[in-house]
Amino acid sequence: MKKIIAFSLVLSLFVTVTKAQQVIPCYTNEMMQKLIDKNPSLQYRKDHFNEWLESLPKPKPDLQVQMAARIIPVVFHIIHEGGSENIPASWIRNQIDSLNKDYRRLNADTINTPSPFKQLSADCNVEFRLAQLDPNGNCTDGIVRVFSQETNLGNDDSKALSYWPSNKYLNIWVVKFIDSQGGAGTILGYAQFPGFGPAATDGVMLRSDVVGCIGPDPFNYKGRTLTHEVGHWLGLRHIWGDAQCGNDNINDTPIHYGANNGCPAFPHNPNNVCGAGVNGEMFTNYMDYSDGACQNMFTIGQKAQMDFVFNVVRTNIISAGNLAATGTNGIPPILCAPVADFAPQELLYICAGNSINFVDGSYNGLPATWSWAFQGGTPATSNLQSQTVQYNTAGLHNVSLTVTNAAGTATETKNSLVFVSSAAAMFSDWHYYEPFESGAIPNSNWLVNDETADNNTWKQTTSAYYNGAACAKLDNMVGDLNSTDMLISPSYNFTTIPNPILYWKVAYVQKTSSLSTQNKLQIYVSANCGKTWTLKSTRSGNTLATSIAQDFAFVPSGIFEWREDYIPLSGYAGNNNVRIMFKFTNQGGNNIYLDDINIWNPTGIDELSTKLHFSLMPNPATENTSISFNLLKEENVSLAVYDMLGKEIKSLHNGILQAGLQTFNVSTESFNSGIYLVKLKVDHQELNTKLVINK
Numbered sequence: 001m002k003k004i005i006a007f008s009l010v011l012s013l014f015v016t017v018t019k020a021q022q023v024i025p026c027y028t029n030e031m032m033q034k035l036i037d038k039n040p041s042l043q044y045r046k047d048h049f050n051e052w053l054e055s056l057p058k059p060k061p062d063l064q065v066q067m068a069a070r071i072i073p074v075v076f077h078i079i080h081e082g083g084s085e086n087i088p089a090s091w092i093r094n095q096i097d098s099l100n101k102d103y104r105r106l107n108a109d110t111i112n113t114p115s116p117f118k119q120l121s122a123d124c125n126v127e128f129r130l131a132q133l134d135p136n137g138n139c140t141d142g143i144v145r146v147f148s149q150e151t152n153l154g155n156d157d158s159k160a161l162s163y164w165p166s167n168k169y170l171n172i173w174v175v176k177f178i179d180s181q182g183g184a185g186t187i188l189g190y191a192q193f194p195g196f197g198p199a200a201t202d203g204v205m206l207r208s209d210v211v212g213c214i215g216p217d218p219f220n221y222k223g224r225t226l227t228h229e230v231g232h233w234l235g236l237r238h239i240w241g242d243a244q245c246g247n248d249n250i251n252d253t254p255i256h257y258g259a260n261n262g263c264p265a266f267p268h269n270p271n272n273v274c275g276a277g278v279n280g281e282m283f284t285n286y287m288d289y290s291d292g293a294c295q296n297m298f299t300i301g302q303k304a305q306m307d308f309v310f311n312v313v314r315t316n317i318i319s320a321g322n323l324a325a326t327g328t329n330g331i332p333p334i335l336c337a338p339v340a341d342f343a344p345q346e347l348l349y350i351c352a353g354n355s356i357n358f359v360d361g362s363y364n365g366l367p368a369t370w371s372w373a374f375q376g377g378t379p380a381t382s383n384l385q386s387q388t389v390q391y392n393t394a395g396l397h398n399v400s401l402t403v404t405n406a407a408g409t410a411t412e413t414k415n416s417l418v419f420v421s422s423a424a425a426m427f428s429d430w431h432y433y434e435p436f437e438s439g440a441i442p443n444s445n446w447l448v449n450d451e452t453a454d455n456n457t458w459k460q461t462t463s464a465y466y467n468g469a470a471c472a473k474l475d476n477m478v479g480d481l482n483s484t485d486m487l488i489s490p491s492y493n494f495t496t497i498p499n500p501i502l503y504w505k506v507a508y509v510q511k512t513s514s515l516s517t518q519n520k521l522q523i524y525v526s527a528n529c530g531k532t533w534t535l536k537s538t539r540s541g542n543t544l545a546t547s548i549a550q551d552f553a554f555v556p557s558g559i560f561e562w563r564e565d566y567i568p569l570s571g572y573a574g575n576n577n578v579r580i581m582f583k584f585t586n587q588g589g590n591n592i593y594l595d596d597i598n599i600w601n602p603t604g605i606d607e608l609s610t611k612l613h614f615s616l617m618p619n620p621a622t623e624n625t626s627i628s629f630n631l632l633k634e635e636n637v638s639l640a641v642y643d644m645l646g647k648e649i650k651s652l653h654n655g656i657l658q659a660g661l662q663t664f665n666v667s668t669e670s671f672n673s674g675i676y677l678v679k680l681k682v683d684h685q686e687l688n689t690k691l692v693i694n695k
Helices: 028-038 042-047 049-055 089-103 108-112 149-153 156-161 224-233 300-312 320-325 514-518 605-611
Strands: 022-024 070-080 126-130 143-147 170-175 189-191 204-207 348-351 355-360 369-374 387-391 395-405 408-421 431-434 447-450 459-461 471-474 483-488 501-508 520-526 534-540 563-568 579-586 592-600 615-617 624-631 635-643 648-657 660-667 674-682 685-693
Touching: 028 042, 028 189, 042 049, 070 149, 070 156, 070 320, 089 126, 089 224, 149 156, 149 170, 156 170, 156 204, 170 224, 189 224, 204 224, 348 355, 355 369, 355 395, 369 387, 431 685, 471 483, 501 520, 534 563, 579 592, 592 685, 615 685, 624 635, 624 674, 635 660, 648 660
Parallel strands: 070 126, 070 143, 070 170, 170 204, 348 408
Antiparallel strands: 189 204, 355 387, 369 395, 395 408, 431 592, 447 483, 459 471, 471 592, 483 579, 501 563, 501 592, 520 534, 520 579, 615 624, 624 660, 635 648, 635 674, 674 685
C-alpha cells in the first residue's frame, strides 16, 4: 500500500448499496465534488490532501496533540416537524456512547475481528462529549431542536437553521430525509472533509433513523453510520478509494474491489483480481459499507491519519481552552433548566369528538414535572409527561406545557394550535361562492396557516380583483425564501352533490430568477376535517404563471392577467365534511392572487354558464344597472340581490319565465356604496356575480 503522505482524494465512482431499496450509505464524496464545482481551486487540495496539510502552519506548542484521549465537544441539531424525526435524547446519548466505544476500541464486538486484522486495529484516542455550554456560555445538554420543513430535504442550506462554531464543536445535523440533489436513492449521511468548504457547513448530516443503536435501525448499521461519517470528518476516505480495485492510501488497509455490503465471510476476496492478499478485504473496517454488525475496527494507519488532521486542522476543538469553554473538560454534568416544547407543533385540524396525543419534547434539561393545559379539551389539565386529549367543542384552541426541574421552570404556549371542526359542515348548498369581499382574512370561514412563521401569509387585498373590489393575496415580495403558506376553506357537505367541481381564479407571475420556477401552488382536499390532506393539483413555474415574468411587485392590471383553473371533486361526493387547502411554496417568487372560488355540481351548469350570457351593465354602477340573461327554454327562475353578509336586499323575480332574452333594469339609488352579490337560480342551479355600487 502507498504511504499516508500519498493520500489523494480521488473522486470517481458513485457507489450504491441495495438493502430492500436503493440506499446510499454515505454521500460525502458527492458533496465534496459539489464544493469543488463551486470553487475549482479546491481541486488541488483534493488531489494533494496530505501535501496540503503539511503546508499549513503548525499549531502552537500548547495545542499539540497528545497521546491521551482527544476530547471533541459535540452538538446535535435536530431539525424536525414534530414527527418521528424529533428523536429522543436517549437515542443521542446512546449514539455518543457508541461512538466512544468504536473510537476507543472498547466495543464488545472486537472479538469478531479476524486475527490477521486484529493486530492492525487501533485505539484512536478520541472521546466525544455532548457540549454542556453553548457558544454564549449558557447551560446546554448539547441538543438543539428546530422546527422546520427543511427536515424533509436536508442539505447544506439546512445547516443555517442552527449552527455552532465548527472550530469549537462537532456539529451534527439530524433530519428526516437527506436531499439527493436530484439523484436516486436514500442517503443515510454525509460529512465535510477537514479543510473543505465553509466553516458554517463543517460537520455531519445524518438521517434521524440511523442515530444510535436503540432506534428502529431500518438499514442495519447499528449506530455506525455516524462512526463512518466522523471518520471522513477526521480525514479518512472510503477504504476502497471510490474506485474499482482502489485503496484509501493508508499503508495497513488492503486494496478493495469495491464497497462491501452485508456481512461477508473471512477471508473475503471478491473475484480475486485486485491483489488484496491472502487475508482478503478488510470488510470489518468502519470506512467500508458492510453492515454495522460486521464493522468493528480502525487501523493503526487510519489513527495516524487522524493524528495528522488533529495536528494541523482540527486543533482548536481539542484544546484545553475550548474544552473549558464548551464545558467538556471533565467537570461532572451540569443540570440545566429545561426548555419546554411538545408535539404537535403546527396547526392541527380534527373533527369534534376526535382525540390528539400530545408528546413532551422538552430539551436542554430533563424535566422532573409536567403541567399541561388544554383549552377546550378533555382532560383540561394533566401532570403526565404525554397526554391524549379529546376535543368536543368546535373552534381554535390553545395548548400550554410547563416543565420544571431543580434548575428552573419553562413554559411553552402554542396559541390556536388545534382547530376543531363541527361534525356538521358549514355549507351544504349545491353551489358555494367565495369572492373574498366580506372582510379580513382569516375570518370565520377561511383560515390561514403561516407554516414557516415568517409573519407573512394570505390576506384580503383591494389592490387587485377579478371581479368586484377584493381578492385573496400572498405577498411574496416580503415573505421569507422557502416559506409555505396555506389558505384553508370552510367545510362543505357533499352528501347530496353527486359530481362537485372546484373552480378558482388565479393571477401570478414569476421573477426572472431561475429559482422562481420552483414556486408552486398546490391544491389539497381533506375528507376528515383537515386531519389529513390529499394532493389534487400542482402548478409551478410557467404552468402557474398568468403573465410575463417581472422582478417588481406584481399587481394584475386586468382580467387578461387572470386564469380560471378547476379540479373535479367527484371522489368526495357523499362525504359530509370536506375542506380545500390552497398551499403556496415560495422559492423567491412574486405575488399571487386568488379570487372567485366556486364549488358546484356541474350537471347542466356548464351549459348554463356558457349559454345564459349572464351579465350586468354597467358594473360598477352608480344609479342603475341592467341585468340580462338568455333562457334556452321555459324555466323556474329566482333572481335577487344580496349584501356580502348574505342578506337579501332586493328580489327581482321568483317564478316561471319563458325562453328568450331576459332583462331586468335595477335602480341602485337606494343602495349604499359597496359590494353586492347578484344570484341567478335556474331550476335549483345557481350563478353568482358581483355588483359594485360607486356613488
